Amino acid sequence: SQQGEEDPQALSIQEGENATMNCSYKTSINNLQWYRQNSGRGLVHLILIRSNEREKHSGRLRVTLDTSKKSSSLLITASRAADTASYFCATDGRFQGAQKLVFGQGTRLTINP
Amino acid sequence: EAGVTQFPSHSVIEKGQTVTLRCDPISGHDNLYWYRRVMGKEIKFLLHFVKESKQDESGMPNNRFLAERTGGTYSTLKVQPAELEDSGVYFCASSPDGWYNTGELFFGEGSRLTVL
Numbered sequence: 375s376q377q378g379e380e381d382p383q384a385l386s387i388q389e390g391e392n393a394t395m396n397c398s399y400k401t402s403i404n405n406l407q408w409y410r411q412n413s414g415r416g417l418v419h420l421i422l423i424r425s426n427e428r429e430k431h432s433g434r435l436r437v438t439l440d441t442s443k444k445s446s447s448l449l450i451t452a453s454r455a456a457d458t459a460s461y462f463c464a465t466d467g468r469f470q471g472a473q474k475l476v477f478g479q480g481t482r483l484t485i486n487p
Numbered sequence: 488e489a490g491v492t493q494f495p496s497h498s499v500i501e502k503g504q505t506v507t508l509r510c511d512p513i514s515g516h517d518n519l520y521w522y523r524r525v526m527g528k529e530i531k532f533l534l535h536f537v538k539e540s541k542q543d544e545s546g547m548p549n550n551r552f553l554a555e556r557t558g559g560t561y562s563t564l565k566v567q568p569a570e571l572e573d574s575g576v577y578f579c580a581s582s583p584d585g586w587y588n589t590g591e592l593f594f595g596e597g598s599r600l601t602v603l
Binding site: 405407414416417418419462464466474477478480 | 490491522527528529530531532535543545546578580589590591592593594595596597
């Protein structure tokens with residue numbers, strides 16, 4: 375069954391605005407990661423949050439994790455045109471083994487100049 | 488330092504033919520993974536090598552797929568015979584020993600496979 379599900383599937387905002395993407399998952403996890411994929415390129419790791427953490431920051435990125443709701447959010451502040459990409463959450467399931475990530479279908483983010 | 492490289496970037500073949508995808512991980516990374524994204528669906532795990540050994544191949548869809556990592560360096564993923572539903576983007580990723588502490592997988596840019 376699908377583990378991570380991103381919401382919304384597509385998001386279009388103006389440059390300078392904040393973008394929020396959500397991810398829900400079904401089973402217990404060790405950690406949750408967010409990756410970015412620019413069109414036609416590979417996946418780039420953005421940030422990892424462990425199951426015992428609630429919030430993490432990295433530059434303009436802010437990730438939250440609510441294990442009681444099995445959900446996470448990725449906030450990109452002061453968006454830029456270069457942030458246009460697809461964003462994926464990936465979970466490292468406690469019972470799936472530490473080496474197997476389960477990805478959601480992604481959120482396609484478009485930043486309009 | 489070179490990243491994860493994959494070849495070819497795009498392959499178009501006919502149903503029933505064979506295709507071999509290659510992945511060169513980051514030098515020194517013992518862990519190598521294959522994932523794929525079939526059109527419109529999520530990215531799915533295929534298998535995981537630790538050096539030359541298959542640690543987990545639970546995601547391999549069927550016996551038409553064969554992955555190897557001879558010598559624990561580069562890896563190949565062969566699809567034989569290819570079917571229409573095999574079309575998608577095949578990603579390779581690598582990570583060093585003790586990756587769990589960093590959590591980061593380093594992905595290649597993918598090999599797009601189109602089966603006609």
